[in-house]
Amino acid sequence: MSEKTSVKWEVRRRPHSIFWPLMMILAGALLLLNTLNVLPQTTWSSIWRLWPLLFVVGGLDGLYQREGFAGNVIFIGFGVLLLLSNLGMVTASSFGILIRYWPFFIIAWGLDLLIGRRGLLSGLLGVGLGLVVVAALFWLVLSSSAAGLVVQGSNFSQPLQGATSADVNLDLPVGSLKLEGGAAAGELISGVSSLPSNLRLTQDYAVSGGVGSLRVSAVGDTTTFLGFNRQMGLDFTLTKAVPLSLRTHLAIGEQQVDLSGTQVNEAAVEMAIGESTLTLPAEGTLDAKVKVAIGSVVLRVPAGAHVQIDTDTGITGISLPAGYSKNGRSIYSPGAEGAANVLRVRVEVPMGSLRIVTLP
Template identity: 25%
Template sequence: MQEGSGSNQENKSDNTGGSVGGGASFEDRADMFAQRVEESAERFGNRMEKQFEPYKRSGNVVWALFLIFIGVMFLLNSTGVVGWNVWAYLWRFWPLFIVLAGVQILVGRSRAAGALVSIFAVLVLLCVGFMSLLAVRSTVVTDWNVRLPQWFLDVVSQTNGVGDELSQEATVEVDAFENVESRDLVLDVGLAEFTLVDQDVEDYLHYDAQFYQNFGGPLLDRSFTNNKLSLKFKQMDQHSSVGVSKSPTYNFTLGAVDVPTSFDFTVGAGSGEVDLTKVKVNDLYIDIGAGQMDLTLSDKSIPSDFKIEIGAGKFVLTLPKTVGFKLNYSVGVGSINVGEENIASIGKDDVYRSDNYDKTDLKVTISAEVGVGQLKIETK
């Protein structure tokens, strides 16, 4: 009996030990379970990485091609080959990136599929780039002696969406306003190309415009107060803010040159040539975004001072050699040149005086703020 009792006690002890050991075994089992989950997750991750590796490779190639394309377009913009208005046309093709993603999924995961997607992306980007170039520079076909099928030209014309080409003329006649002692002229040309010349004619202002139906026509506002004639010219709102790629052109003729005139020019991404050699300029303010403007003044038209603000654009000022000038400037990462001399370094505020500034009675003070653009002053 005692033997049996001992046996039962031993079994009881084993069971008790098993109970205690069971607690330890639970922790061990939990650790083993966590380890197996971690290993399974790692194997699953490796498997998925292998499966999506071709997508990653081809996706990286497509992304690299896209960056190269964007960089080339910016280079063409900054060198003046293509206007900044090309981006309004390029924006129309953003759904093509969804198409490229769909093609990438359809063709599979092989290396050959990745190469196929890359080739397709190159062809798409080349086609879009050339269509955009053709839309903003219609002479590219003749300049490069390129023969294109008519269906391709029709596609470019349809995607351009600017509508019919229109023309308009307007004149502010001398008989419309009497006893004009001074005049303000404000030109806000945006993306347009324009010219302005002063001539010995009676009318205060005349312009002829060529623009496209869906771009919006010009608007000239006239007011007369206290013997001052105010003329404000502005490009009307576009019918749509996206997809307009062809710039309008405006040619202005300023008459009544005996009337002292103040000028305010705002040039967005357009370009203009202004020749003021006869009219007396009272005040002058020029604001250039990403466009370009050339201004020629004479000893008869030179004001006592004026201000220039340049963002990413370019402004060329031509002064007579008889005029001395003082330039108060602030430049970011752009440049300021007087003739062939670069007088401004990055992030510099300073004052520059022409060699003849202290030797002549005809002087002008210029205040200039240049961001990443360029200011160039020439004398003739």
């Protein structure tokens, strides 16, 4: 008599991810509320500042699925650091931190490959090493001596030299750019540049037919982005004496461009990653373009100004003041539709937020 024995193999399945589905549900709900104009004006700008939570959620998701311990702890720590930067608790810019310290992700990957996922001991070891790496990351960012940044401030000025109008072009790789009216008599532009030792400011100016042409750029070793923080950049004032055409370009950082108190009639404010704030004049003629590939745009509009804002957006949250209307891709301030003198602004934000603020 033979006896048959059956063997059952048990396959242990990895826990199913729940974090990314929840993120998709949350994103869909927020987008729906935005299209229904239910969200308050400042909600989208606040949400955009929380983008580092993606790193935190991703790290938690990895820990939950046991996809590695050291790497996911580092991801969580990185996200917390970026979030602290966006909330103003760390002076270094979040995008600057991301650009400078991205090799930590390679370290995280290598630690997970080295330790593996063999059991409780390897898990505890991975978490411990991850915390050590996170502590080192925080120390490098928070310690100015470790960051190795020496910002050198110097005065800058460019006289008009007889120009009756001018084109101004400012180009900065990383940092902050602040621009407003108020230059002294006879000056086209003046102010202070604060740059690290690996960058220097160059200026090229010529006057032809009464039109001045100025190009200011920071040149040098831009591959390392040493110690990028909010203290690094340009703080300039423009003349009000002559009409101006303005172009600013910043790769990563923050721009604050105030056109009130100037005669800027054409402006192009461009950025790859970061935040651009543009303050419009109360009256006059203006054809402006604001472009941010990833980040946020804030338009500050004087009360009573007639403004038409043409948008080209993708995954973008838009918040409008009371009384503003939207027709297709165009946004109008109260009374702007059909008005004779309208300030025109084109905004391109493929990913991020657009917030319009009415000034008193």
